Amino acid sequence: MADTDLQARAHELKFRDPNQAASLARAIERVVAQIDDRPVCLMHVCGSHEQAIARFGLRAILPRAVDVIMGPGCPVCITDMPEVDEAVALAERGAHVATYGDMLRVPGTRKSLADAQADGARVHVVYSIDQAVALARTTSDDVVFFATGFETTAVATAAVVLAGLPPNFSILSAHKFVPPAMEIVAALPDTRIRGFIAAGHAAIITGWKLFEPLAERYRLPIVVAGFEPLDILAAVLRLLELVRDGDARVENLYPRCVTADGNQNAQDQLWRVFEPAGGQWRGIAHVPSGNLALRSEFAHLDARVRFGLRDMPAPRSEDREAVARECICGEIMIGRASPTDCTLFGDACLPEAPVGACMVSSEGTCRIWYQYGGRPDLAPTGTAS
Amino acid sequence: MSTPRRPPLPRIDERITMKYGAGGRAMRALIEGLFAQGFPATPGPDDVTLSALDDGAAVRVGDRWLVVTTDSHVVKPWVFPGGDIARLAVCGTVNDLAVMGATDPVGLTCAVVIEEGFARTDLEALHASLRAACEEAGTTVLTGDTKVMGRGELDGIVFNTCGIGWASRPVTDRGLRPGDVLMVSGTIGDHGMAIMAVRHKLALEGDLRSDVAPVNGLVRRALEAGGTAISAMKDPTRGGVAAVLHEMAQKSGVGVLIRESSLPVRPAVRAAAELVGLDPLVVANEGKVVLGVRPEAADAVLAALRAHPLGRDATTIGTATDDRIGSVVMDTGFGRRLVAEPEGELLPRIC
């Protein structure tokens, strides 16, 4: 009975068998006991990994000697204030601004898009960029798509650009690129990170080979992981084995989706439309090649060009509320601090009144810690409560 | 294990935004911090009034309680798969009365505010729906009010209903004791996912339908079976079952532990929620009840729910505990996690 159930679940691609999860957790415990320097800190750079870990309560079954930290993998969290300000400015100037739900409440210097909406601006939440294009076909007003997300999402923007857009449509690109996220952390002199769990869906696009130089340069193992509970636990197990053996290689634990060279078709479209650009990642640093900007041949679609946003004055730091300066999201995103280290966490900074983006985004570390109780001190299943 | 710090309710922003109507923490802050302030309670010591912030109020008259509740309905779109704003108006109020213990309403008031330009035929359809819902609930409209506002001054139509009924004893949302069994009368997340799919044009093909229905008959059966063993009841509307469990836990001074595997969710709702990154626990319902029942009566109450057409999928989902007071903990099958108290408007997410 259980076998056919397992097959059914597998064919729904839900790898969630609790018994296997428990076996993997025990195996993890055994391997980590063989590593001298504990706790072993591993980093993932994907908000959806953090969501999955929190949602399934996986940290509650990992041994305390394993510390899985979330790095700068939340594209919403690293979208800098000036970028949000640009979107807000366009909305206030009367354009329709369409964006993914995650971005609506991210604080800008003065306000978020939600605030602008409350003040009467036409801000639309969409599930797919398709819907923004459809909107543009129903009106003669300007429609701007505030494009956020890593390469997994940027490819959709690229595909839509190449398919042809109505003249009143433009794109404000705040897309980001994943590999620099890992590089920043790996390059830190006092990094505690012993290995990376690479974002599985971004890797569908890029392939896993591009992580090899990173693994070699910093002598850190990297395992590509999927998003089901078993995917994540299996990846942690394998990564710990590589750490134990001092083996700084890249391994793919998500072979059903990720290949060595990735999705060439998607990559072609991505790089035809976008090019890497330097940019400020909120609270972290200037990241060379961390952003994706529209190529010059698509300048006619670039909202920054069309609306002369380049001439917008940069916000002065005095403009930010004093309290916002106490925000340590940048430190949290690179694994140097935890939400509980922040004086604002759970007090002045809450999901309903976020200061930093880590609290805004559903995949921000602070938001998830707040919602799910951080590193849960909760007894594992089966233990008497 | 330390008790988690209960975060203070947020301060109210300068401007009221959508989150203040979303049934979560912001709304509670607005109500507790502003609206509920300064109204003296009624003299009766057994009365359930504003300070209780329950689904309704109950004032003792002789040997029974007069229960009264009010609701405004602003749903958009005002017609949706499974129902419309008029049906919602009747059921919302009937259900609030029911979970306070008044399962046979004396009647409802119904006030409408209509935007100039609203089609008469649409109004006629809503009226028909209003009548049908009343008939289903075994109640009627006693009195009402009608207003029209200029085009653009109101979005379509707004309904306000007030319900009155008698209860032999008021059932609150604060009576849980450790050991009490928590049950839900049926599948969760139906209404909210149906509305979201339409509102955000998710373009999903599937059976996403509001569960809007009057549950007073269902609750009556449960009360007949369980009597005073039913320690708490609430109908989970905005904020979902998660919001209700949090309120019950906090007001009762208990912890709540639920099992994810026992939550009844229809496949269409589960799939739609997964696509947009939402947890069915925080999604609205309009035809369900969450009950806390003393363990000795749990089987009888569950059987009574299941015997009713609206309670076929009734399930036990967890228990009240004396651990982590005020928090809701979920056993995911892999480990445990805290269930977040929902806040703000639900939006589809992509990350």
Add this chain to the structure above:
Amino acid sequence: MCLGVPGRIVDINGLVATVDFWGVKRQVRLELVDSPVAVGDYVLNHVGFAIRRIPEEDIEGTLALYEELLQESDQDLMAADVRGEMDSARERDHGGH
């Protein structure tokens, strides 16, 4: 950054597929997929686009991968007494299947 959700193609019309997510269906665009797709194929959907055709043999392969990992991890251990403990644990785990 990756709310990729898997589903199964039930219909294709040009560059648009109707995908069954085991509860709801939605149209998904095919411009970005990495290999040609057919009805019955599994795809991973992200914001309305299929970004990967998931080969069916890889689904079984994933289950096998987890098994292999567990077995290799078992073989890593030196102490026989720990191995014995493991065997009985595995029997307990798999006994219910």
